[in-house]
Amino acid sequence: MLTFALPTGRSLDSCVDILARAGLPTAKLKEAGRNLVIEEASFRYLLSKPSDVPAMVHYGAADLALAGNDVIEEAGIALTELLDTGRGRCVMAVAGPGEMAEKFGGHVSGLMGLKVATKYTRLAEKTFAEWGVQIKLLKLNGSVELAPALGLADCIFDVVQTGSTLKANGLRVIKETMPVSLRLVAGISSVQLRWNSLFGVVDAIEEAVRAA
Numbered sequence: 788m789l790t791f792a793l794p795t796g797r798s799l800d801s802c803v804d805i806l807a808r809a810g811l812p813t814a815k816l817k818e819a820g821r822n823l824v825i826e827e828a829s830f831r832y833l834l835s836k837p838s839d840v841p842a843m844v845h846y847g848a849a850d851l852a853l854a855g856n857d858v859i860e861e862a863g864i865a866l867t868e869l870l871d872t873g874r875g876r877c878v879m880a881v882a883g884p885g886e887m888a889e890k891f892g893g894h895v896s897g898l899m900g901l902k903v904a905t906k907y908t909r910l911a912e913k914t915f916a917e918w919g920v921q922i923k924l925l926k927l928n929g930s931v932e933l934a935p936a937l938g939l940a941d942c943i944f945d946v947v948q949t950g951s952t953l954k955a956n957g958l959r960v961i962k963e964t965m966p967v968s969l970r971l972v973a974g975i976s977s978v979q980l981r982w983n984s985l986f987g988v989v990d991a992i993e994e995a996v997r998a999a
């Protein structure tokens with residue numbers, strides 16, 4: 788039995804599509820409903836909150852997982868990345884009110900001392916520290932685009948895909964920081980101890996994403 792952790796929410800359909808193209812059994816997975824553990828043939832799928840997926844493989848509850856590299860980096864957990872699927876593409880970006888984006892024009896030094904709202908606090912700290920820009924963080928769990936409009940923060944650090952959420956809330960990208968996509972990952976000990984059982988599946992997924 789091989790256990791695979793998958794994120795619930797918006798990424799799940801892309802994950803199921805990748806697995807189906809790789810020839811893994813997905814009929815029950817597509818009908819999961821509120822069932823969070825699905826067994827099909829020799830696979831067990833764990834449907835986990837996206838931010839918890841890295842922990843599922845790190846602590847050995849799952850052998851493999853698909854997760855965005857944003858969530859993986861935010862978890863700050865050591866994992867083995869086996870493949871960038873190229874699916875679920877978006878970017879991490881700093882964004883602020885239109886006037887601020889215009890004033891700073893891609894230069895982040897102007898953000899020194901400002902308050903940044905994000906649910907990715909670890910990643911934001913790392914990113915701003917690399918730029919040598921000290922900021923204050925406001926941790927929110929979602930809808931971070933609200934914060935500048937309410938005066939709770941000056942700008943945000945979040946995932947941007949189409950840009951429509953930013954636009955609808957009067958915000959613009961100041962600087963894109965990191966490309967994001969769904970990664971195939973394994974726990975370090977799974978790779979060491981169970982590689983013989985894993986490599987066929989990893990190969991099939993690699994073939995499937997290459998052919999798509």
Ligand SMILES: Nc1ncnc2c1ncn2[C@@H]1O[C@H](COP(=O)(O)OP(=O)(O)OP(=O)(O)O)[C@@H](O)[C@H]1O
Nearest residue numbers: 795796797798836837855857858875877946948967
């Ligand atoms: N607009 C988007 N387009 C594509 N992928 C996205 C988008 N927003 C978030 N993601 C990706 O989806 C994954 C889960 O993100 P997020 O935690 O925001 O999901 P969620 O479904 O809102 O989960 P939850 O509400 O349980 O935290 C992340 O890897 C992220 O990169």
Ligand SMILES: O=P(O)(O)OC[C@H]1O[C@H](OP(=O)(O)OP(=O)(O)O)[C@H](O)[C@@H]1O
Nearest residue numbers: 929930931945946947948949950951952
């Ligand atoms: O550029 P866009 O295509 O508009 O996508 C970006 C939005 O998608 C995500 O939010 P999500 O829907 O996951 O809700 P959340 O704010 O609760 O995380 C992200 O946090 C942005 O708000």
